[in-house]
Amino acid sequence: MKRIGMLTSGGDCQSLNAAMRGVVKGLSGFYxxxxxYGFQDGYKGLMYQNYKVMSPKDFSGILTLGxxxxxxxxxxxxxxxxxxxxxxxxxxxxxxxxxxxxxxxxVVLGGNGTHKxxxxxxxxxxxxxxxxxxxxxDIWGTDMTFGFQSAVDIATNAxxxxxxxxxxxxxVFIVELMGHKVGWVALHxxxxxxxxxxxxxxxxxxxxxxxxxxxxxxxEGKRFSILAVAEGAISKEDxxxxxxxLKAKRLNSPYPxxxxxxxxxxxxxxxxxxxxxxxxxxxxxxxxxxYDRAISSRLGAAAAELIxxxxxxxxxxxxxxxxxPVPLSEVAxxxxxxxxxxxxxxxxxxLGISFGDE
Ligand code: F6P
Numbered sequence: 001m002k003r004i005g006m007l008t009s010g011g012d013c014q015s016l017n018a019a020m021r022g023v024v025k026g027l028s029g030f031y032x033x034x035x036x037y038g039f040q041d042g043y044k045g046l047m048y049q050n051y052k053v054m055s056p057k058d059f060s061g062i063l064t065l066g067x068x069x070x071x072x073x074x075x076x077x078x079x080x081x082x083x084x085x086x087x088x089x090x091x092x093x094x095x096x097x098x099x100x101x102x103x104x105x106x107v108v109l110g111g112n113g114t115h116k117x118x119x120x121x122x123x124x125x126x127x128x129x130x131x132x133x134x135x136x137x138d139i140w141g142t143d144m145t146f147g148f149q150s151a152v153d154i155a156t157n158a159x160x161x162x163x164x165x166x167x168x169x170x171x172v173f174i175v176e177l178m179g180h181k182v183g184w185v186a187l188h189x190x191x192x193x194x195x196x197x198x199x200x201x202x203x204x205x206x207x208x209x210x211x212x213x214x215x216x217x218x219x220e221g222k223r224f225s226i227l228a229v230a231e232g233a234i235s236k237e238d239x240x241x242x243x244x245x246l247k248a249k250r251l252n253s254p255y256p257x258x259x260x261x262x263x264x265x266x267x268x269x270x271x272x273x274x275x276x277x278x279x280x281x282x283x284x285x286x287x288x289x290x291y292d293r294a295i296s297s298r299l300g301a302a303a304a305e306l307i308x309x310x311x312x313x314x315x316x317x318x319x320x321x322x323x324x325p326v327p328l329s330e331v332a333x334x335x336x337x338x339x340x341x342x343x344x345x346x347x348x349x350x351l352g353i354s355f356g357d358e
Contacts, residue, residue, distance in 0.1 A: 002027070002034035004307065005051075005103045008068040009042030009075065009110040009117075013135045013147025015288035015296040016109055017062035017069055022300015023107055023131075024059040030308040037101055041073040042110070043117060047084070047093040049100070063297075064287045068109075077116040091120065098126050105307045109133050111145070112335060115315065119332035127312040129303045130328065131296070135284055138182040140334035141326040142317035146296035151178065151283040152188045158279040159193025159228060166224035169273070172214060172266060174227045176259035176278045182337050183230040185283065187344055190228030190353070197225065197354045199262070201232030202338045203345070204239035205356025207265045213354035214270065233258045298323050 004027065008016050027034055036054040039045030062069060080090055098106060098121075105127040108118045111134035122128040132139040135151035155177045166173045175195075177186040183200025190198035197213055199205045214225045238246055255261040263274045288296070295318060302316040302323040314325035338345070345355060 002031045003037060003101060003103050004034060005037045005039060005046070005098065005101065005106040006070065007039040007042050007046060007106070007108055008070050008072045008133070009108065009114040010072060011074065011111065011134070011284065012068050012072050013133050013284050014066055014150035014286065015146040015292040016067070016133055017065045018288055018293045019109055019131050019133065019146060019296035019300045020069070021059045021062050022297040023303050024056050026301040026304025027307065028056050030304060037103060038070050041071040043075040043094060044073050046097050047090055049097050063293060066285060066287045074113070075117070077113045080117055080120065091124065094121060095124060095126065105129060105312065107131070107303055107307070111136065112139060115139065115328065116332045119328040122313040122328050127310070128328065129306050129312060130315040131299050131303055132315055132317060135185060136179055136182055137184040138336050139331065140336045141315060141331045142319065144295060144318045146288070146292045146299065147284070148184065149291040150286070150289040151185055152192065153289050154283045154286070155185055155189035155279060156192040158277065159189060159195060159226060162226060162277060163194065166226055170223045172225045172227070172272045172274045174229055174259045174263050174274065174276045176229050176231060176257060176276065178280070178283045179230040180232040181335065183232070184338060186228045186230035187338055191344065191348055191351070193228065195226050195228035195353065197227040197356060198348060199227065199229045199233035199356050200338055201230055201234055203340055203355050203357050204234050204236040206236050207262070207269070209354060209358060210262070210356045211266060211269055214266065214272065227262070229259045229262060231258060233262070
């Protein structure tokens with residue numbers, strides 16, 4: 001009898017269920033007899049032994065279902081070394097559960113923070129295999145994370161819907177898209193949705209350059225401009241501040257988020273009528289697109305194969321169209337960001353999109 005633990009951790013995304021289904025279908029091909037220990041709400045379930053024993057049929061019919069049937073929670077890696085409210089060592093609690101349940105392996109589906117903890121557990125001797133999920137597509141070591149394409153579809157749809165109303169009213173519209181640290185969603189959706197300006201956390205903007213782009217369009221007789229702005233978009237002035245100064249500035253900011261600050265600056269300098277739209281968590285909602293279903297199923301199958309081969313301490317990743325194992329020690333602590341020399345930035349500029357930098 002094989003006993004496999006499974007958990008989803010961090011912000012949810014589309015295709016988590018499809019990926020778990022893939023793992024379980026793969027395991028069913030390798031083992032006659034196995035049990036899945038599904039931990040509730042991520043690492044928290046592993047710490048406090050909140051789990052249910054599940055069979056393959058519990059993972060049937062969930063290919064197209066959004067969210068995660070196991071639930072999830074954020075358990076920041078930087079707090080893993082801090083004892084819980086009862087003074088207990090969180091890492092020890094997780095190790096104890098794994099040992100008590102006599103698990104053969106632990107399958108972890110998560111993003112960046114989750115991978116740091118998964119690596120720690122692997123270094124402590126647990127048999128860990130991970131799958132890369134997040135709408136942010138910022139996990140180092142994989143070309144693609146599942147959830148990303150579905151989120152880009154939703155973000156693009158938001159831009160498409162804004163297009164018609166923007167044209168009717170002769171306004172400037174700002175659509176704020178998810179991505180605090182990285183701007184992959186805003187970059188892809190911005191290009192797909194025909195945004196005129198795309199602002200990303202990785203490329204600090206000069207508000208005057210943004211305004212130049214809007215005014216050029218107005219002069220050309222264009223009735224509207226649309227800005228796709230990542231949550232973490234940052235001005236050149238703010239990017240020059242120290243971490244501490246920036247934190248203090250943001251704490252005292254009158255704006256709920258980056259888009260509102262940008263809207264205010266543009267309004268102040270141009271007098272244009274501006275509206276802000278924030279699709280927010282709708283970008284993580286609903287069922288997965290076909291692309292995400294396919295890659296998460298493939299990654300699930302690969303994770304099952306690694307378990308069968310007892311090859312632990314790896315994340316299954318997509319590289320150049322192939323699924324490959326990448327050591328957790330290589331993945332943990334790194335972020336895959338948009339670099340200014342990314343071909344999509346160059347191509348965007350050729351298309352006339354302003355990134356607010358030149
Ligand atoms: O999971 C990634 C993400 O959706 C980011 O794009 C976003 O900035 C953040 O999570 C939102 O986090 P929360 O759901 O905790 O508000």
